[in-house]
Amino acid sequence: MSDLAWEHLSNQAIGAAGIVYFLALLAHLVEWSALRAVPVGSAARRAVPATAGAPASPADALTADDGPVAATPSGAGESARFRVDMFGNLALMLTVIACAAHFVALVARGMAADPNRVPWGNMYEFTITGSFVVVAGYLLLRKRFGLAWMGPIVTSVVVVLLMVAVLWLYAPIEPLTEALNSYWLVIHVMSAIVATGAFTLGGITSALYLVRARAEKRGTVGDTGYIARLPALATLDRVSYRIHAFAFPVWTFAVLISGPIWAHQAWSSYWNWDPKEVVAFITWVIYAAYLHARATAGWRGRNAAIVALIGVASLWFNFIGINYFSTTSQHSYASGSAVVSLRVD
Amino acid sequence: MESPTKPEHEDDRRTGELTAWELVRWTWRQLTSMRTALVLLLLLALGAIPGSVIPQQGVDALKTENWQAAHPHLTPIYQKLSLFGVYHSPWFAAIYLLLMVSLVGCIVPRLFVYWRGFRKQPPVAPRNLSRLPDHTSFTSDEAPDAVLERAAGRLSRRHRVAVGEGWVSAERGYLREAGNLLFHLSVLVVLVGFGIGSMFGYKGGVIVIVGQGFSNQLSQYDDFDPGSLFDAGRMEPFCFTVDSFSAQWIDSGPRRGLARGFRAPITYRASCGNDPSTWSPQKQYDLRVNHPLTIGGSQVFLIGHGYAPVITVRDAQGHKIYDGPTPFLPENSSFQSFGVIKAPGLKADQDIGLEGFFYPYFAMINGDPVNLMGDDKNPLISLLAYQGDLGYGAGNSQSVYALDKAGMTQLKKPDGKMYRVDLQPGQTTQLPNGAGTVTFNGVQDWVRLQISRTPDVWLTLLGVILALIGLLGSLFIRPRRIWVRASRRDGVTQVEVAALDRSGGGDLAPVLSSVVDSLQAGVPRATSGETRRTEDDRLTKEGGHA
Numbered sequence A: 001m002s003d004l005a006w007e008h009l010s011n012q013a014i015g016a017a018g019i020v021y022f023l024a025l026l027a028h029l030v031e032w033s034a035l036r037a038v039p040v041g042s043a044a045r046r047a048v049p050a051t052a053g054a055p056a057s058p059a060d061a062l063t064a065d066d067g068p069v070a071a072t073p074s075g076a077g078e079s080a081r082f083r084v085d086m087f088g089n090l091a092l093m094l095t096v097i098a099c100a101a102h103f104v105a106l107v108a109r110g111m112a113a114d115p116n117r118v119p120w121g122n123m124y125e126f127t128i129t130g131s132f133v134v135v136a137g138y139l140l141l142r143k144r145f146g147l148a149w150m151g152p153i154v155t156s157v158v159v160v161l162l163m164v165a166v167l168w169l170y171a172p173i174e175p176l177t178e179a180l181n182s183y184w185l186v187i188h189v190m191s192a193i194v195a196t197g198a199f200t201l202g203g204i205t206s207a208l209y210l211v212r213a214r215a216e217k218r219g220t221v222g223d224t225g226y227i228a229r230l231p232a233l234a235t236l237d238r239v240s241y242r243i244h245a246f247a248f249p250v251w252t253f254a255v256l257i258s259g260p261i262w263a264h265q266a267w268s269s270y271w272n273w274d275p276k277e278v279v280a281f282i283t284w285v286i287y288a289a290y291l292h293a294r295a296t297a298g299w300r301g302r303n304a305a306i307v308a309l310i311g312v313a314s315l316w317f318n319f320i321g322i323n324y325f326s327t328t329s330q331h332s333y334a335s336g337s338a339v340v341s342l343r344v345d
Numbered sequence B: 001m002e003s004p005t006k007p008e009h010e011d012d013r014r015t016g017e018l019t020a021w022e023l024v025r026w027t028w029r030q031l032t033s034m035r036t037a038l039v040l041l042l043l044l045a046l047g048a049i050p051g052s053v054i055p056q057q058g059v060d061a062l063k064t065e066n067w068q069a070a071h072p073h074l075t076p077i078y079q080k081l082s083l084f085g086v087y088h089s090p091w092f093a094a095i096y097l098l099l100m101v102s103l104v105g106c107i108v109p110r111l112f113v114y115w116r117g118f119r120k121q122p123p124v125a126p127r128n129l130s131r132l133p134d135h136t137s138f139t140s141d142e143a144p145d146a147v148l149e150r151a152a153g154r155l156s157r158r159h160r161v162a163v164g165e166g167w168v169s170a171e172r173g174y175l176r177e178a179g180n181l182l183f184h185l186s187v188l189v190v191l192v193g194f195g196i197g198s199m200f201g202y203k204g205g206v207i208v209i210v211g212q213g214f215s216n217q218l219s220q221y222d223d224f225d226p227g228s229l230f231d232a233g234r235m236e237p238f239c240f241t242v243d244s245f246s247a248q249w250i251d252s253g254p255r256r257g258l259a260r261g262f263r264a265p266i267t268y269r270a271s272c273g274n275d276p277s278t279w280s281p282q283k284q285y286d287l288r289v290n291h292p293l294t295i296g297g298s299q300v301f302l303i304g305h306g307y308a309p310v311i312t313v314r315d316a317q318g319h320k321i322y323d324g325p326t327p328f329l330p331e332n333s334s335f336q337s338f339g340v341i342k343a344p345g346l347k348a349d350q351d352i353g354l355e356g357f358f359y360p361y362f363a364m365i366n367g368d369p370v371n372l373m374g375d376d377k378n379p380l381i382s383l384l385a386y387q388g389d390l391g392y393g394a395g396n397s398q399s400v401y402a403l404d405k406a407g408m409t410q411l412k413k414p415d416g417k418m419y420r421v422d423l424q425p426g427q428t429t430q431l432p433n434g435a436g437t438v439t440f441n442g443v444q445d446w447v448r449l450q451i452s453r454t455p456d457v458w459l460t461l462l463g464v465i466l467a468l469i470g471l472l473g474s475l476f477i478r479p480r481r482i483w484v485r486a487s488r489r490d491g492v493t494q495v496e497v498a499a500l501d502r503s504g505g506g507d508l509a510p511v512l513s514s515v516v517d518s519l520q521a522g523v524p525r526a527t528s529g530e531t532r533r534t535e536d537d538r539l540t541k542e543g544g545h546a
Helices: A003-035 A075-112 A123-145 A148-169 A184-218 A233-267 A275-293 A302-325 B013-031 B034-053 B061-070 B074-080 B090-118 B144-155 B175-200 B457-476 B509-520 B535-545
Strands: B135-140 B160-164 B167-172 B202-209 B213-215 B223-226 B239-242 B246-249 B259-269 B283-288 B293-295 B298-315 B320-325 B337-343 B351-359 B362-365 B368-371 B380-389 B407-410 B421-423 B428-430 B436-453 B480-489 B492-501 B525-532
Touching: A003 A075, A003 A148, A075 A123, A075 A148, A123 A148, A123 A184, A123 A233, A123 A302, A148 A184, A184 A233, A184 A302, A233 A275, A233 A302, A233 B298, A233 B457, A275 A302, A275 B034, A302 B034, B013 B090, B034 B090, B090 B175, B135 B509, B144 B160, B144 B167, B144 B480, B144 B492, B144 B509, B175 B457, B202 B213, B202 B298, B259 B293, B259 B298, B283 B298, B298 B337, B298 B351, B320 B337, B320 B436, B351 B368, B351 B436, B380 B436, B421 B428, B421 B436, B480 B509, B492 B509
Parallel strands: none
Antiparallel strands: B135 B492, B135 B525, B160 B167, B167 B480, B202 B223, B202 B436, B213 B239, B239 B259, B246 B259, B259 B283, B293 B298, B298 B320, B298 B436, B337 B351, B351 B380, B362 B368, B380 B407, B380 B421, B428 B436, B480 B492
């Protein structure tokens, strides 16, 4: 295949992935609206069963649990249950298909470049890879952590991210700038993207923690609806912590180990106080604060979740925002090759 | 806040001293508390923000000056707050120094606690295991001792086990705290390494014209940024010559007009002092971006390139008063470059100064040159000419990239119109008033090299790697306590199992069920067990803790 054909394939696959994610989101919405007719207790259709994560329990309650549902008394509940099953499965299937198309888009993007390279050369490519990591992480952890309730949120976040990427960040395929042309690109950018995807999942969990905590405080959790089917606060908190605990060392490696080593090779200085470096460091400090907050009386729970949300805001600002804020950043991939950037002292 | 034991009588010296001591202790305890560390961490993040938004003197001096010129009202306020040098400002230093003190004050006592606790036996099982949030119980026909013996045997595989009267206590995950301590200590190592590197190290930049050489002496650098304890006598005595420079210009696609594949092969000697007999052998290196040359503890980086037009200036009598390549500094990615030529005359007030642009690939549009791209396929110099006194006599040092026009007059055409030297390679022009001639002989490349030395960088690297290992340990090792109590009541053995996750990240339900399974294995159950572990339980637990 020619480079041009690969490029077309990549663009079409991204478009297809976006559409299918959107269909998955619609299916999730139907699923969850149908669930409104099924009270949590009567159908035992909790998104995550009481003993979340226990090996013996069906973690994937939305699709795998059918024992207690037979007890649903009314016919309306029966048809609602059918719709829940049907659209839940459909949404999952669509998400898997979209994720596969997303992956094809990434591979084709790398194949379209001459010479072939990893598809992490500009903001468009970072964003489509980052959103891929979000979906892949969700699909991988779905069973283990019982993340079925995250489906509607993840699909909507990814649809938005892909729209941002395609509408605002799209850049034609081009060879890497000289400073980016290094094997450290694979190591540094890979770890940064993986950490970004994982932090995003953790941020979604923390946000839902806050939503549920607020509903519980007001006593509006009720028996039906989305919030009622979120896992208990302690479970949300634990899942959020586990995801963050995975992402934090990866981020540490990306920002404070591989980043400085590569910066030294390419720009001759381990740490330049470049705006992107500074905000990455700020993000690191915020997540360090999150981990400490979870171990501090009076901070765990709600305050820790707020810190995690500040962290995810800082993370995405650093990922996209700072490039528009500061054009002289050495990380501003829009500019020409870093090698002409001469400082006249 | 006042200490509750503060005495009423201020004139009593003894208690007064005690109060002062208590105040110190109170302050210390506050400073080293987790809450303070947390607030300081958030403050550090907050304090770093201005540096990412406001241009920093140390990062981009030119941009900072432009910003200051554009904001005359804000600038004095910002300067008072050190907002143009956030990372060297006293208040930023205050935050991280407090954080360091807090860290040391937190870690050192924990080191001792850990050292003592490391050899300790697991604690006695709590009397009432059903009070713990994660517990379960079952009944058995076996004797309590048999159950406990099996529990001890089962748990001792991966736990440290203590056995008492009617209970078994097991603990694992001691290394979590070790990882935690290692991480925090390594942060200190990193900071020490970073400090040594920036105090004893240096970095400097130099523009070297292709074909010319460089030897590592302070005087040879264009700009030099030494650490506060840097000793120029200990600079490594290497030298090198830049043999050539090449770049591939991209002539199609979205990056058209830009270059890549920069190469600057250089020939170097690791040691070349005054005495040629001590010179080390000559070596070659293909210097490229991302591929710095390491000589001893120093590294040479290729960070820029540009053009140096070769210009000859003769005075009115035809004497050569200037001859050679002069680096012009690129102003944009298409390499339109600005430069200055200072030709000191043989007589007073006969100096000639030229100032203007070099266009690597020009086209004339309405009589003015416009640059098309960075490849030097069609070069042009376009300079304004001045005559007079360059100001060299005053003894003050001058920038080679700026012309001091105080003593100079611009040369104009006889009719008073603007005069400009526009030359292509090989051309010569007469200056007005018979001031002399200017010849443009050709173009040479120059490369900008950054040379830096960061002593003991291995210490920083080691610290960072240890920190990562410690971090992994502190995040993924799960410290856990498991207790089993068994007692005979009403003819059956009541067995209680409880578990406690001390990291707050573990899910104990599967742990409990696997312990119970292993205790019941092969033994006929008397009655079915009852596991009390629901989400509501957890909620009450969480509420109770908060």
